[in-house]
Amino acid sequence: MTERTPLVEIRNAKKRFGAVQALRGVDLAVYPGEVLGLVGDNAAGKSTLMKVISGAYIPDEGEILINGKKAHIANPEDSRRLGIEMVYQDFALANNLDVAANVFLGREMVRWSLGPLKIMNKRAMEAGARDLIDNLKIDIDSVRLKVENLSGGQRQAVAIGRVTAFNAKVIIMDEPTAALSVAAIGKVLDLIRELKAQGCAIILISHRLEDVYEVGGRIIVLRQGRKVADRPIGEDIHQFREEIVAYMVGAKDDFSPEAATV
Amino acid sequence: MDIQNAVTDTSTMLSRVRSRSPGFLRARELPIAIVFLALCLFFWKEKPDVFLRPANLAIIMRFVATFGLLAIGELLVIITGGIDLSVGSMTALTGVLVATLIMKGFGAVPPFDALLGDTSPIAILPAIIVVLFFGGLVGLWHGLFVTKLHIPPFIITLGTWLMARGAAAYITRGYPIVFPSDSAFLNLGQGKVTLGEGANALQIPNMFIVLVVAAVVVAFILNATTLGRHIYAVGGNTEAARVSGINVDRVRMFSFVASGMMGALVGILLASRLGQGTPTVGTAYELWAIAATVIGGTSLFGGEGTVLGVILGAAIMGVMQNGMVLLNVSSYLQEIVLGVVLVIAVTWDMWRRHRQT
Numbered sequence: 001m002t003e004r005t006p007l008v009e010i011r012n013a014k015k016r017f018g019a020v021q022a023l024r025g026v027d028l029a030v031y032p033g034e035v036l037g038l039v040g041d042n043a044a045g046k047s048t049l050m051k052v053i054s055g056a057y058i059p060d061e062g063e064i065l066i067n068g069k070k071a072h073i074a075n076p077e078d079s080r081r082l083g084i085e086m087v088y089q090d091f092a093l094a095n096n097l098d099v100a101a102n103v104f105l106g107r108e109m110v111r112w113s114l115g116p117l118k119i120m121n122k123r124a125m126e127a128g129a130r131d132l133i134d135n136l137k138i139d140i141d142s143v144r145l146k147v148e149n150l151s152g153g154q155r156q157a158v159a160i161g162r163v164t165a166f167n168a169k170v171i172i173m174d175e176p177t178a179a180l181s182v183a184a185i186g187k188v189l190d191l192i193r194e195l196k197a198q199g200c201a202i203i204l205i206s207h208r209l210e211d212v213y214e215v216g217g218r219i220i221v222l223r224q225g226r227k228v229a230d231r232p233i234g235e236d237i238h239q240f241r242e243e244i245v246a247y248m249v250g251a252k253d254d255f256s257p258e259a260a261t262v
Numbered sequence: 263m264d265i266q267n268a269v270t271d272t273s274t275m276l277s278r279v280r281s282r283s284p285g286f287l288r289a290r291e292l293p294i295a296i297v298f299l300a301l302c303l304f305f306w307k308e309k310p311d312v313f314l315r316p317a318n319l320a321i322i323m324r325f326v327a328t329f330g331l332l333a334i335g336e337l338l339v340i341i342t343g344g345i346d347l348s349v350g351s352m353t354a355l356t357g358v359l360v361a362t363l364i365m366k367g368f369g370a371v372p373p374f375d376a377l378l379g380d381t382s383p384i385a386i387l388p389a390i391i392v393v394l395f396f397g398g399l400v401g402l403w404h405g406l407f408v409t410k411l412h413i414p415p416f417i418i419t420l421g422t423w424l425m426a427r428g429a430a431a432y433i434t435r436g437y438p439i440v441f442p443s444d445s446a447f448l449n450l451g452q453g454k455v456t457l458g459e460g461a462n463a464l465q466i467p468n469m470f471i472v473l474v475v476a477a478v479v480v481a482f483i484l485n486a487t488t489l490g491r492h493i494y495a496v497g498g499n500t501e502a503a504r505v506s507g508i509n510v511d512r513v514r515m516f517s518f519v520a521s522g523m524m525g526a527l528v529g530i531l532l533a534s535r536l537g538q539g540t541p542t543v544g545t546a547y548e549l550w551a552i553a554a555t556v557i558g559g560t561s562l563f564g565g566e567g568t569v570l571g572v573i574l575g576a577a578i579m580g581v582m583q584n585g586m587v588l589l590n591v592s593s594y595l596q597e598i599v600l601g602v603v604l605v606i607a608v609t610w611d612m613w614r615r616h617r618q619t
Contacts, residue, residue: 077507092505096498096565097491105495106506108488118488 005068007032007201008084008170013052013062022048023059024225030170035192035202037212037233040222041248046205049222050172053203054086055079083169087176091159095148099140100129102147103162132161136194139187153184160191164200171195172203177211189215209244213237221247228253290559290566294574301578305585312588316465320454324535325580326573327469328528332551333558333572334480335524338517340555341497343564344408344415346518348422349525350547352400354540355426356393356529361439361539363389364447386447390530397526398519400426405515415518423548430541438540441533451534469531473573476527480520481569493517497564553600554579557607561615578603 006029015023023045030036040046051057053064055076064071066082073079076086093102104125111121129143138157140150147155156176163171173192177185192202192215206212212219213233221229221244229247231254233240246252306313332349339346368389400422407418441447450468457464484490495503496513504510528547533539558575560567579600586596 076505080507086505088505090501092499092502094495094498094502094565097494101491101495105491105502106508108491110488116489117483119486120488120491122486 004031006030006065007067008053009065009068010049010053011063011065013049014060015048015052015057016060022225023052023062025062026222026225026227027230028053028220028227030201030203032169032201033196033199034218035196035204035216037216037219038203038205038222039207039209039212039219039244039248043224044222044248045225046222047174048225050086050174050203050205053079053170054084054172080166083167084172085163085166085168085170086172087156087159087163087174089175089178091155093147093155093159093162096146098144098146099133099150099158100126100143102158103129103132103143103165105162107166128165132165133157136161136164136191138191151184152180153187156180156184156188157191160188160195164195168200170201170203172205174205175207176204177206177208185211209241210237213240219244223248223250223253227255230254291568291571291574294557294559294571294578298574298578298581301581301585305581305588308585309588313585316461316463318584318588320465320467322577322580322584323470324467325583326576327467327473328532329547329550329554329579330473330573330576331476331524331528331531332547333554333576334476334569335521336548336551336555337558337560337567337569337572338480338493339415339521340552340560340562341493341564341567342514342517343497343500344514344517345419345552345562346404346521346525347416347419347548348400348404348426349521349528349551350544350549351423351426351430352397352522352525353529353532353544353547354542355430356397356526357533357536357543358430358433358439358539358541359396360389360393360447360530361441361533362433363392364441364445365439368392386445393530394523394526397522397524397529399522400525401519401522402515404522405511405518408518409511409514427541434539434541436541438538440538443537447534448537449534451531451536469535472527472531476524477569477573484569489513489516494565497566499565550579553604556611557604559611561611562608575607 009027009029011027013023013026013028014021022043026045026049028036028038028049038046038049048057052059052062053073055073055078058074064073071078071082073082094105097105100122108118109121109124109128110118111124112119126143133140133143136157138154138161140154140157147158150158160171160173160176176192177188180188189211192204195202196215204212204216216233218232219229220227228250229244229252235243243252247254302313312318332353335349336346364386404415404418404422407413408415453468454465455468455471457466484493492503492508492513493516495506495508496510500510503513529544532543536543554576555567555572556562556575557578558567558571558573560572560575582600582603583596586599587593591599
């Protein structure tokens with residue numbers, strides 16, 4: 001690794017739910033402008049780890065550092081304020097609202113306040129959404145289209161675009177290509193590359209190793225709540241696949257050689 | 263796959279056209295408005311000398327005011343994914359409460375009573391405010407049960423449906439509380455504003471003016487404020503709203519409080535119109551209000567619906583009922599017809615929705 005300070009670092013994260021130890025002391029660091037793949041079998045702890053970073057869960061042990069400084073994240077608002085944003089698997093979009101409304105959902109631009117009522121600045125939000133869509137080179141004709149009229153790929157693009165509207169430094173994407181057609185997947189990967197070029201750090205959780213290979217610079221494999229691999233992506237795709245699967249099933253383990261089953 | 267894409271492309275194209283066309287041509291309300299106008303035309307042709315007479319129009323307007331106000335409250339609750347079955351019984355209870363308060367001289371406190379006497383409009387204001395507040399409290403009660411105890415809205419408002427009417431009957435021991443004929447309170451529900459001169463001067467009942475004011479306020483909230491947008495978001499995708507930082511509980515509470523206050527408002531207006539607070543008023547009104555809301559294009563699944571739509575829905579029901587009375591249609595048949603209209607409206611809406619996806 002370089003001497004750069006990680007944008008977000010989590011050290012020794014531990015989390016248990018009743019009898020289940022979901023995280024057994026995981027370290028993760030992500031640097032600006034990198035795409036970090038996070039893979040592992042079901043129940044490996046990927047979602048739990050991301051929920052800890054995004055403030056949805058409080059870890060039993062462990063600390064989170066933002067730009068090298070210790071941060072206290074007690075809820076999702078805290079992590080959002082620190083620039084950590086999450087794109088959910090089902091996009092978390094309101095289908096009955098249009099693109100502009102979804103981009104600014106929960107953070108609407110206010111023109112003026114009438115007591116407890118806040119009057120929205122719809123024109124500014126439409127312009128803002130339009131700029132965002134154009135900047136990210138997303139192919140949507142009008143930001144006044146209702147989300148329910150968009151294709152799966154366009155919806156995912158809106159969901160991703162949404163988090164970038166708010167100075168996200170780290171974007172966590174949970175299975176962004178899971179429900180998409182081949183063409184749409186290509187578009188989402190382009191979007192990820194665009195975001196990376198703009199300096200964001202992206203943590204990409206995916207079952208599709210080919211996607212991680214395509215855009216990722218580094219990969220972390222979790223298995224049963226522990227980190228078993230943390231390495232750059234460099235070799236050819238087949239070798240990559242074989243190695244990663246070996247990590248996922250426990251045949252290889254960089255952090256505890258004696259725990260490997262082979 | 264090809265057909266699916268074609269359908270998506272077509273509806274996207276339509277949506278594009280709609281989103282760029284002027285507001286009044288937007289898809290949802292236009293068919294409802296056309297049906298309304300068609301009905302008006304039909305009944306005017308059938309009974310040209312009666313239908314458009316000011317007195318008859320005033321009757322329609324009072325009907326639309328009564329159910330339109332209740333429907334506006336239901337609209338807010340239904341958009342967020344709930345339902346309010348209590349409003350009919352609440353009109354009875356609040357009517358009885360406002361009558362009890364005014365007749366017992368509530369609000370006629372010194373020095374006002376000496377100066378103004380209890381037939382003055384100002385004297386009745388405290389009673390009205392207290393009862394409106396009570397309606398809001400009942401709404402808050404519903405909201406708390408739904409958001410904190412996770413009781414389904416259907417159940418908790420059904421409880422009030424039973425309790426409110428029972429409470430109204432209990433308070434009055436079954437007898438109506440009658441206002442004196444010179445009470446200022448009667449002006450609210452029985453008064454009207456006259457526009458123009460002579461026999462054909464348009465009479466606009468005060469109740470209808472109340473409806474227009476309420477409609478403008480609620481439409482403004484829904485269209486122009488963050489609260490309104492959050493209401494639609496909570497109904498469209500509650501989880502998306504939650505992770506976006508919207509206080510879902512607070513939004514739902516607001517909708518129930520608003521619906522409760524609408525119930526109280528209508529109860530007050532009806533008590534004024536009838537000249538008495540009685541526990542028998544408003545039976546099944548909640549269902550008529552829901553019907554008006556649905557005919558007006560509101561989806562019972564939440565996330566969709568407009569104020570203009572529900573008022574047109576109430577107007578369609580009002581014109582239909584009025585027209586059938588003028589045509590001497592049996593009142594039993596009237597209810598059948600209104601039921602048929604409701605089923606047609608819902609089916610058409612589902613078909614339209616299905617066609618889009």
